[in-house]
Amino acid sequence: MEDWHPEALAAIADRLGIAFDDITPPCARRFSCKDGLSLNVLDWGGSGPAAVLLHGGALTARTWDYVALALRTDARLLCIDLRGHGASDWAEDYSIGSHATDVLVVLDGLRIERSRMVGMSLGGMVACEFALRYPDRTESLAMVDVVSRPLFGATTRMRAFMGGFPGASTVEEVVAMVLAVSPKSDPDRLEYRMRALLKQGHDGRLAWKCDLRYRGASDYAVLLHHLAGFEARVPDMAHPFLLARGGNSRVVSEEAADDFVRRFPDGRWINVENAGHNVQEDNPRDLAHALEVFWARTM
Incomplete structure (x- = not known):
């Protein structure tokens, strides 16, 4: 399926109050990892400092489209499809370490x-993980709606929907399915998201653009264990740190945000109002502004 829908993107961005001048598509680049896996990267261009934007599980690099429109004149934005997601290859190793190494491959390649x-x-x-492993390659770190001890139980309904998805004939059919369980969702933004998340399978029906083989309870336990392990590691991080919490998030509480940020030598956190877990899609204007302010402070 074609991912680039500039008219829909411009209309939604305008409605969300995002100021932009350039609606040209990002350049899709591919990079090969040592294990032979191929990564897809959306390079939004620009002559400013480089910024790598990484999406959440089961999403793709396109989740950053609204934010990228707002920031493309201020930074060289690189939105990576993590392995097993979007147009990047599927793999057998989905460890956080392997993902971090993939980011290094992209930076080295560019x-x-x-x-x-x-x-x-x-x-x-x-x-x-990248900032901790490769401090000399990192300017600053911003994490969006994730902390060392998140409430992943809040994502159960979403994960169940993804895992039990029977396929569909059209994007509109998928949008109707989601609206049936989440009637307060914005239909236009939902359709834009689904066009990025779905692909046509061998049987002609639409399927997710991500590898769901490793999303069982044991895999989430591994992720949670890795997150908790950050608590002992981040006190040595010298880089400026920002946590952007969705103001309506059920995954990250304010108490958890405050506790996690206190562990960083140079950390702060903010609430992005009118946003749930997917802050970059729920309120991209305010998230983009928060990143601008944060980056300006670190220059």
Whole structure:
């Protein structure tokens, strides 16, 4: 399926109050990892400092489209399809370490020495792991709605929907399915998201663009254990840190946000109002502004 829908993107961005001048599509680039896996990267161009944006589990690099429109004149934005997601290859190894190494492959391939790191949910874990492993390649770290002890139980309904998805004939059919269980969702933004998340399978029906083989209870236990392990590691991080919590998030409480940020030598956190877990889609204007302010402070 074609991922680039500029008219829909521009209309939604305008309605969300996002100021933008350039609606040209990002350049799709591919990078090969040592294990032979191929990664897809959306390079939004620009001459500013590099910033890597990493999506959450079961999402794709396109989840950053609204934010990228707002920030593309201020930074060289690189939105990566994590392995097993979007147009990147599926793999047998989905460890956080392997994801972090993939980011390094992209930066090396583009000859970028240092980058601002931004990640939402799973992408936030990867961004944090990268910053800890490769401090000399990191300018700053921003994590979006993920902390060391999140309430992943709040995502049960969403994960059940993804795992039990029977396929569909049209995107509109999928949108109707989601609206049936989440009637307050914005239909236009929902359709834009689904066009990025779905692909046509061998049987002609639509299926997810992600590998759901490793999303059982044991795999979430591994993720939670890795997240908790950050608590002992981040006190040594010298980079500026920002946690952007969705103001309506059920995954990250304010108490958990405050506890996690206190462990960083140079950390702060904010609430992004009118946003749930998917902050970058729920309120991209305010998230983009928060990143601008954060980056300006770290220059």
